[in-house]
Amino acid sequence: MEITSPRTAEQPGPTKTDEKGCCEVAPGANTVEQEEDEETSYLPTIISLVLLLAGIALDYFKVDWFTGYIRLAVYSFAYLLVGGKVLLHAARNIAKGSIFNEFLLMGIATLGAFYIGEYAEGVAVMLFYVIGEHFQEAAVARSRKSIKALIDNRxxxxxxxxxxxxxxxxxxxxxxxxxxxxxxxxxxAxxxxxxxxxxxxxxxxxxxxxxxxxxxxxxxxxxxxxxxxxxxxxxxxxxYENSALSKILQLVEQASSRKAKTQQFITRFAKVYTPVVVFLAIALTLLPYFFVTDYVFNDWLYRALIFLVISCPCALVVSIPLGYFGGIGAASKNGILFKGSNYLDLMTKVDTVVMDKTGTLTEGVFQVQEVQVNGLDKAEFLALTAALESKSTHPVALAVVAHAGESYRQKLVTNVEEISGHGLKGNVDDKTLLVGNGKLLKKFQVAYPAEIDSIVESIVLVAINNQYAGYITIADKIKEDAQAAVARLHQLGIKTIVMLSGDKDSIVQKVATSLQIDQAFGGLLPEDKVTHVEALKKQGKTVAFVGDGINDAPVIALADVGLAMGGLGSDAAIETADVVIQNDQPSKIATAINLGKKTNQIVWQNIGLAFGVKALVLGLGAFGVASMWEAVFADVGVAFLAILNAIRIQRMKF
Missing domain, CATH: 2.70.150.10 (Calcium-transporting ATPase, cytoplasmic transduction domain A)
Known part of the structure; x- marks a missing residue:
């Protein structure tokens, strides 16, 4: 029965639009109208592909009429079908002052290819780039499938x-x-x-x-x-706006605006990288004039165009946010909501998991086991106690009220005061009641039998008019998957698992022993939990805290990663948390950590793949070994592979 004002975490704003002009995935930006247009948007791409293949075949067989303006017209039409929008994007970005972006790279490279007469290669670069965009859209749609299911449930x-x-x-x-x-x-609804x-x-x-x-x-x-x-x-x-489902959808929609450090790095990298690439391409075209005896402008321009195509950061800019969003989508499918991709990254660094007991590792559904009174009628004792407890939402209070039946409803309750970590004080009819733990009675200097402190079960002590009146014992049940959850956390390399609870220390130690938890502390106030987590962080540990009550909100906010049980948890805990477990299963804590690790692996695989292949083909292109076709693979081909790798997480079992 602890009440503490939570420090609510700052809520992320709406999803940001792409300000740098690159092909960044913006999953939250998809609209119904865009989805309806998906099928028709493939038609220009298909026509362009047919025209390109036909042109290549006509060139190969040296058909007489396929020359001059006819040849240029066929390839130009094929190019404009797929490249028109890209050139338009480049022009718009230049008008806005964003000159150096991926669209500019593609435009220069492909128009340059037309300038030197390499029509087929110019069309191919733009065509495969657009096909890559279609793959990206399909991958995002797959990642959003579980989230769309939520939207469809309204x-x-x-x-x-x-x-x-x-x-x-x-x-x-x-x-x-x-x-x-x-x-x-x-x-x-x-x-x-x-x-x-x-x-x-x-x-x-x-x-x-x-x-x-x-x-x-x-x-x-x-x-x-x-x-x-x-x-x-x-x-x-x-x-409707404040329903649990609406809040879930809001959290998921906001998730893409909180970027991981890797995403932030790639965003900054692209802003510097793109102008450098453009100037290097210019240098590669012009500088050899001063050093090469048999300099041919078109030959060096061709090498520079290859360099531009290879240098497009599409594989990085697409696959990295797509990898993170895939992780968020996979988590949603498993009943786990990440409020941002940065928390997926943080999950990989967690080495200490701290958990609340009641409602997190135990069911939080208490039942009265025993009622002992001191010189009073038991029915009247229960009615008075339940009347005051009816003013609290704590699971223990709910158990007492449920056990008392309807007898308390005729009682007049006034002047209710909830004392954090202790219990309730108030007036019921003409009597002053104290209902809570031993600390509450000691605070008000009410003596009670010493042997009560040795009782293992949760206990509610009652004093009426400053006189000890009796006690009620309450029992809770450990969740079915709690033991498996702790074992799985140890398997994932979590070095320390700690349980912090406001419940009696004897009960806390009993649960900790049963679940094989490393450290456990009972009888804590909300501020004591904060102190314990602060001490762990000072030791250099990366701490994840899992809780469900309003009293857990401050420590959830303090932890490196705060997790809330979203099924039965309080709104304050859910709003403050970075990750919400929707079905209240502690085993999902390990799932969340594993998801973070797998997502991080896929993101770094894509970074290594993109940089490795691009570096190799860049070197070959600069020395004239690689053609535009190799450049297409280094750019679009690697983007395909990265996208396919990113969506693997949707098929993984956690």
């Missing part, structure tokens, strides 16, 4: 129940407190509490978990879930 209409009548309206018009009806097979006794839901879109989740009356149902059993009714708890 129903356009919802059945509103008013005065025993059903009215179909837009979900954005529904208000908090309204009652909606959902039929079997329909998607839930808004978050709400279940009014029907029981129903099962497909939660795969939100959690990545295919196993149906059965909800009972009063439990929360989230937008995006699919009703499986029967007609149900929900009382809406969040507006």
């Amino acid at each position: 129903p356009d209409i919802v059945d509103l129940v008013q005065q025993n009548q059903i009215k179909s309206i837009n979900p954005q018009q529904v208000k908090v407190g309204d009652i909606i009806q959902v039929k079997p097979g329909e998607k839930v 808004l978050d709400g509490n279940l009014l029907t006794e029981r129903s099962s839901f497909n939660t795969a879109a939100l959690t990545g978990e295919s196993k149906p989740d059965t909800k009972s009356k009063g439990e929360k149902v989230l937008a995006g879930m699919i009703n499986l059993d029967q007609v149900i009714q929900l009382q809406v708890t969040s507006t």
